[in-house]
Amino acid sequence: MIRIENISKSFAGVRALTDVSFMVKEGEICGLIGPNGAGKTTLINVINGIYTPDKGAIYFKDKKINNLPVYDIAQMGISRTFQIARVLKRMTVFENMLAPTIFLKENKAVLIKRIMELLEFVGLSHKKDQYAFELSGGQQKLLEFARALVTAPEVILMDEPFAGVHPDIRAHLIENIKELNKKGKTFILVSHDMRSISELCSKVVVLNYGTKLTEGDTETVLNDERVINAYLGE
Secondary structure, three states, rough: EEEEEEEEEOOEEEEEEEEEEEEOOOEEEEEEOOOOOHHHHHHHHHOOOOOOOOOEEEEEEEEHHHOHHHHHHHOEEEEEEEOOOOOOOOHHHHHHHHHHHHHHHOOHHHHHHHHHHHHHHHHHHHOOOOEEOOOOHHHHHHHHHHOOOOHHHHHHHEOOOOOOOOOHHHHHHHHHHHHHHOOEEEEEEEOOOHHHHHHHHOOEEEOOOOOOEEEEEHHHHHHHHHHHHHOOOO
């Protein structure tokens, strides 16, 4: 579903990614791991159009997308969350959920019904009239996750969804991801939480110093000595 081919990206002469290539199949949950500074978030930013790569190409369902603006990529069916939730803090939970609908042409009643179902799905329906700044950090991540689903994406990119959240919220997010995956949603998860990666991901890609160290099934990769030395052993 997503094909990443020889992606390279530099900032002020510093190479963040070098010739990174891998594929993510439809319905797959792919973990993207590596030590701090490995290039994981940079790659997610390239996939969803925040950054344009210096070299290489990204294909979504065989269509090249790496020269498209963020909103076009979102409308095509790729959504994302951020390491630190980017909610609209001076707006209510419900108003946050309305924000992505500006690009949608569906009936208002249909959209409101979807929003309420998504808030129920993530456990925030009872907080729909609260301002986003009143939510805990973990609840803000749940809100951002729900908001990312409003456009009915086929692929969800999640950057450190479990970092700094209460164990109950972590467990809730994991169950949400599993349920959506059963319905055919594809995920790329950036995470340092190896327990969650093991529980969720059928495949893992490892970055180190901006290059792909290895990829494969989760158990094999997490037991690879190169991965242990580069990341898990730190």
